[in-house]
Amino acid sequence: MSSSAKLPGWKDYPPGMDITLPGSAVNTKTGLWRSERPEWNHKQCIKCAVCVIFCPEGCIDLRPEDQCPEADYEYCKGCGICARECFTGCIKMVMEKE
Amino acid sequence: MGKRQGIEVSIAIAEAARLARVDVVSAYPITPQTHVVEHLSEFVADGDLDAAYIPVESEHSAMSACVGAAAAGARTFTSTSAQGLALMHEILFIASGLRLPIVMALANRSLSAPLSIWNDQSDVMANRDCGWVQLFAENGQESCDFTIQAFRIGEDPRISLPVIVNFDGFILSHVIEPIEMPDQAEVDRYLPPFKPLRVLDVARPITIGPVGIPDIYTEAHMAQEDALLRSLDVTKEAWKEFDKVFGRRYEPVMCHDTGDAEVVFVIAGALTESVRTVAKNLRARGEKVGVASIKLWRPFPFDDLYGAIEKARAVVVIDRAMSFGGPGGPIALEVKSMLYNRPRKPAVVEFIAGLGGRNLPFEEIEGMYAKAKKIAEGGAAAPYEIVGLRA
Numbered sequence: 001m002s003s004s005a006k007l008p009g010w011k012d013y014p015p016g017m018d019i020t021l022p023g024s025a026v027n028t029k030t031g032l033w034r035s036e037r038p039e040w041n042h043k044q045c046i047k048c049a050v051c052v053i054f055c056p057e058g059c060i061d062l063r064p065e066d067q068c069p070e071a072d073y074e075y076c077k078g079c080g081i082c083a084r085e086c087f088t089g090c091i092k093m094v095m096e097k098e
Numbered sequence: 099m100g101k102r103q104g105i106e107v108s109i110a111i112a113e114a115a116r117l118a119r120v121d122v123v124s125a126y127p128i129t130p131q132t133h134v135v136e137h138l139s140e141f142v143a144d145g146d147l148d149a150a151y152i153p154v155e156s157e158h159s160a161m162s163a164c165v166g167a168a169a170a171g172a173r174t175f176t177s178t179s180a181q182g183l184a185l186m187h188e189i190l191f192i193a194s195g196l197r198l199p200i201v202m203a204l205a206n207r208s209l210s211a212p213l214s215i216w217n218d219q220s221d222v223m224a225n226r227d228c229g230w231v232q233l234f235a236e237n238g239q240e241s242c243d244f245t246i247q248a249f250r251i252g253e254d255p256r257i258s259l260p261v262i263v264n265f266d267g268f269i270l271s272h273v274i275e276p277i278e279m280p281d282q283a284e285v286d287r288y289l290p291p292f293k294p295l296r297v298l299d300v301a302r303p304i305t306i307g308p309v310g311i312p313d314i315y316t317e318a319h320m321a322q323e324d325a326l327l328r329s330l331d332v333t334k335e336a337w338k339e340f341d342k343v344f345g346r347r348y349e350p351v352m353c354h355d356t357g358d359a360e361v362v363f364v365i366a367g368a369l370t371e372s373v374r375t376v377a378k379n380l381r382a383r384g385e386k387v388g389v390a391s392i393k394l395w396r397p398f399p400f401d402d403l404y405g406a407i408e409k410a411r412a413v414v415v416i417d418r419a420m421s422f423g424g425p426g427g428p429i430a431l432e433v434k435s436m437l438y439n440r441p442r443k444p445a446v447v448e449f450i451a452g453l454g455g456r457n458l459p460f461e462e463i464e465g466m467y468a469k470a471k472k473i474a475e476g477g478a479a480a481p482y483e484i485v486g487l488r489a
Binding site: 007008009010011013014015016017018019020022 | 195196197198258295296303304305306307308310313314316317318320321324325
């Protein structure tokens, strides 16, 4: 694989493949995995934040201006848990386009 | 100088772990390992050993606790046998993959079914590829010495790998032998305090054991293989240093009378002593026979063993385990694959003996020699034979 060729060689990793840089997981943009994205109907939203609590990636936040939830699509994997748990049904999973 | 005393081999191993100043012992009792961990728990309870003894509910948990303890920077010891090792299987690979220098004394016992508490080496052979350095003791002295050496070998920062000390169940574990027990000052001189490659520390956070994506897994395995291969030289060095401090010499393959031998026995573990007695008797009758005893099973000492057998006409390999559906016993398999690309190829005469505690009398060993001699003189080689099998 040409992408592997640019990565460090086997002698260049720490023993046991430790990750020595805390918080390095933010570099992995898991949003690339998504096939469906959650979209909010903010008029219907009651701002209960159940979607924030259930998001396994912790990538849903409440907007400072109106406390409405929104996902960080760089990390949202499109798992759909927020849409399933939402009390008002204001989250729809929408197919990503090419 | 240590004192020579009559002591049960299991107790000597527990004593060796105490002399090595282990910080954490995590184990689950199983026959025939039981006395090792019983004595260690007594040492801790009586205040004779300043260590944490973690009584777990299974061997899977025992090895898991060892992984955690070693990752926190503790000198860590465990002991098990047979089904216990099988239950640890999953975590064995994690300990070596994470390069945690845990030491395990393995009282070799046959695997169920049929249920057998007795001795053979099928437990370790089923875990041959787990990435640990693996030593084979043939008597009580070696069992004790190897336990101390295992910490020095495994903790060497050039490799940082876990080590298994194999000692045959009952034949060694429950036998009282004269053993020169090292004294604390000697052990302290030989074994420096454990300086781990890295430790779990909230002040300097790291992740130990992250996922290895396909881009990384191959490189991780190569690095692990490289460390295990380099442990051959580290082990030789540790043995040289041991000789300097304690005056006892060890090599990856211990040779007796192999120089001019036409037939060389290759064996690992306690039956070496029976084979050596038979070889001595045969020598007295003018037979050119030698014994090469494998002390280091992983990494396999290919060059050392080849040096011991290359001039022989036939090699008798005695295995103490089956490799179901394979080409013979695990040691014979190693010997044969080693010889395939070497210039000299003595005939390999294979025997599987002493399964599930079956006795191996001297006459059977003499019989092996007679068969090998016939093959050395031009007879046809045969597939492996199970010694003493009833038709």
